[in-house]
Amino acid sequence: MTGSSRAVEVLDPGLTTLVQDAGRPGWAHVGVGRSGAADVGAWRAANRAVGNDEDAAALEVLMGGLRLRALAEVEVAVAGARVAVTVDGAEPSPGAARQTGAATTLRLSVGNVLVLGRPERGLRTYVAVRGGIDVPPVLGSRAGDRLGGIGPAPLAAGDVLLVGDAHAPRGDRLPDGSPPDDPALDDAVLRVEPGPHAHWFEPRWPGVLCAPEGFVVAPSSDRVAVRLEGPPILRTPRAQGRELAPIGLVPGAVQVPPDGRPVVFGVDHPVTGGYPVLAVVRSSDLDLLAQVRPGDVVRLALALPRVR
Amino acid sequence: MTPHHDDERSAPAVERAGREPARVGVRVVRFGDAALLVELDDLAAVRRVDDALRAARAAARRAEHEGAPPTRRAQDDERVTRDAAADGRVLWSVVEDQVPAAETVLLRVRPGTDLRALARRVREVAQRASGAADEPAVERPLVVLPVTYDGPDLREVAALTGLSVEEVVARHVGATYTVAFGGFMPGFAYLVGLDPALVVPRLATPRPRVPAGSVAVADRFTAVYPASTPGGWRLLGTCPTRLFDVSRDEPALLTPGTRVRFEVAR
Numbered sequence: 001m002t003g004s005s006r007a008v009e010v011l012d013p014g015l016t017t018l019v020q021d022a023g024r025p026g027w028a029h030v031g032v033g034r035s036g037a038a039d040v041g042a043w044r045a046a047n048r049a050v051g052n053d054e055d056a057a058a059l060e061v062l063m064g065g066l067r068l069r070a071l072a073e074v075e076v077a078v079a080g081a082r083v084a085v086t087v088d089g090a091e092p093s094p095g096a097a098r099q100t101g102a103a104t105t106l107r108l109s110v111g112n113v114l115v116l117g118r119p120e121r122g123l124r125t126y127v128a129v130r131g132g133i134d135v136p137p138v139l140g141s142r143a144g145d146r147l148g149g150i151g152p153a154p155l156a157a158g159d160v161l162l163v164g165d166a167h168a169p170r171g172d173r174l175p176d177g178s179p180p181d182d183p184a185l186d187d188a189v190l191r192v193e194p195g196p197h198a199h200w201f202e203p204r205w206p207g208v209l210c211a212p213e214g215f216v217v218a219p220s221s222d223r224v225a226v227r228l229e230g231p232p233i234l235r236t237p238r239a240q241g242r243e244l245a246p247i248g249l250v251p252g253a254v255q256v257p258p259d260g261r262p263v264v265f266g267v268d269h270p271v272t273g274g275y276p277v278l279a280v281v282r283s284s285d286l287d288l289l290a291q292v293r294p295g296d297v298v299r300l301a302l303a304l305p306r307v308r
Numbered sequence: 309m310t311p312h313h314d315d316e317r318s319a320p321a322v323e324r325a326g327r328e329p330a331r332v333g334v335r336v337v338r339f340g341d342a343a344l345l346v347e348l349d350d351l352a353a354v355r356r357v358d359d360a361l362r363a364a365r366a367a368a369r370r371a372e373h374e375g376a377p378p379t380r381r382a383q384d385d386e387r388v389t390r391d392a393a394a395d396g397r398v399l400w401s402v403v404e405d406q407v408p409a410a411e412t413v414l415l416r417v418r419p420g421t422d423l424r425a426l427a428r429r430v431r432e433v434a435q436r437a438s439g440a441a442d443e444p445a446v447e448r449p450l451v452v453l454p455v456t457y458d459g460p461d462l463r464e465v466a467a468l469t470g471l472s473v474e475e476v477v478a479r480h481v482g483a484t485y486t487v488a489f490g491g492f493m494p495g496f497a498y499l500v501g502l503d504p505a506l507v508v509p510r511l512a513t514p515r516p517r518v519p520a521g522s523v524a525v526a527d528r529f530t531a532v533y534p535a536s537t538p539g540g541w542r543l544l545g546t547c548p549t550r551l552f553d554v555s556r557d558e559p560a561l562l563t564p565g566t567r568v569r570f571e572v573a574r
Contacts, residue, residue, distance in 0.1 A: 028405040028416070030552075030560035031490040138554050148494050149535075150554065196337050196345050246491060248407030248414030250343045272409050272491030280340030283419040305338060 004134040004162035014065025024141035035145035038290035042080030046128035049077035049103035056132030057142035070108035075130040079103035081122025131163030191303035197276030200239035214299035223268040232260025252281030358408040360437030368400035454573035459543035495534035495552025497562035514540035
């Protein structure tokens with residue numbers, strides 16, 4: 001099969017549904033961020049469950065609520081924040097749905113309506129369609145970058161999505177199996193190492209940033225940044241009023257503005273920032289960062305790198 | 309407290325200080341487990357080091373495509389990393405993004421990269437480049453941008469600087485600028501080389517909307533807004549040239565290192 005074909009129509013995108021893939025590395029020096037799937041593990045799991053290339057574009061659904069109508073026979077997989085899935089208003093029959101690793105895969109017939117419920121925990125659910133969502137790539141990627149305004153816009157009711165042929169020839173899919181344990185969202189711990197400007201802060205900053213009480217995720221959190229509410233982190237007297245020249249950023253950078261409230265950057269982070277970076281979240285904990293929702297409590301733990 | 313003591317609570321320098329005589333002006337530190345930050349003294353050093361690192365990466369890519377035998381430097385790497393596979397080409401290929409800024413160059417790398425081995429090589433390249441003469445490491449293109457000097461802040465800039473409007477325009481077109489870095493929005497370039505007489509502070513209250521194509525000054529920088537956005541720079545005029553277009557192979561016209569001149573549009 002070559003080219004693309006009509007696969008599904010969006011009846012309701014829910015709160016926000018974005019097309020995401022691995023993002024567009026290599027353009028940060030001209031102000032274009034990488035973007036891409038926020039929970040990379042869940043996005044990959046959904047793709048693998050339907051035998052797609054691991055970097056195929058899929059849907060990133062915020063807080064469930066997505067409704068799709070199949071325009072053709074399609075195979076879809078759902079992974080990430082756990083949601084109830086219904087087809088034409090009913091739980092899919094055991095023959096129509098199966099658990100493949102971290103994902104639930106379903107076969108839809110023409111006219112079937114797939115509905116995602118709301119997750120009890122977590123924030124982002126991924127829906128992969130066999131063949132991969134085919135929207136025109138921009139700078140080599142189909143990721144919707146909300147900060148830079150690059151790539152596809154958020155989905156709207158009435159959008160018809162095409163799929164391409166981004167599946168592996170022999171369907172290198174995950175074996176059937178039971179779902180893995182939910183990530184520990186009730187007790188989310190993000191491991192951090194000291195950042196390049198940790199010396200701007202009072203020496204007892206680890207006791208504040210990594211306090212057992214943790215921080216509450218602020219309502220203004222999004223793909224750009226997770227904002228944390230809790231005790232302020234204070235600068236040394238010498239660093240007070242000091243200005244930082246603009247500096248390149250990475251996802252997971254914990255920036256602390258003058259008000260002392262930490263901001264943890266996400267996948268749509270600005271390419272450069274102007275406040276000191278106190279700490280940086282481990283790469284392997286960024287998927288968890290993508291699943292914390294406003295009101296959740298997150299704790300940070302100091303995990304020193306092995307330098308030698 | 310000395311700066312050195314300060315730094316002990318920060319991201320550890322990946323290269324241990326004292327292993328070789330400390331040379332001024334280059335420090336390579338971790339930025340999490342998948343990035344290195346090269347800290348430098350000033351913009352001029354950033355430009356040299358950014359160019360040199362980009363050139364090293366491009367040379368490694370060319371070598372990989374042409375299947376050329378490893379260079380002598382790459383062989384040195386094998387000794388350093390004690391891993392026959394990790395020659396110079398592989399070492400540089402882990403760099404996914406290189407972001408110059410005011411006093412730093414950020415290298416974002418593939419997770420799982422041996423940051424120490426990379427830092428060693430980065431430090432070598434950076435030290436060589438930052439100590440070099442003020443000559444560009446690469447040929448820099450020159451872009452000429454036509455400007456209609458009709459900006460809403462032109463008179464105020466004249467008043468702030470004590471110059472006539474004509475003199476402000478003459479000084480703005482009289483200089484050759486260099487793109488120092490980007491980052492504010494896609495295609496935005498901070499240009500340095502502004503006539504010191506034109507240095508003015510930002511607006512106290514940013515405008516909610518600066519039109520696309522606005523030519524502006526703030527502090528020691530001048531720039532052209534590639535798209536409409538809120539902004540606090542002072543607007544001197546407008547430029548019709550498309551600065552950012554995702555349909556082009558190189559979407560941004562003004563990449564770091566590019567030289568720029570403005571001319572009065574006819």
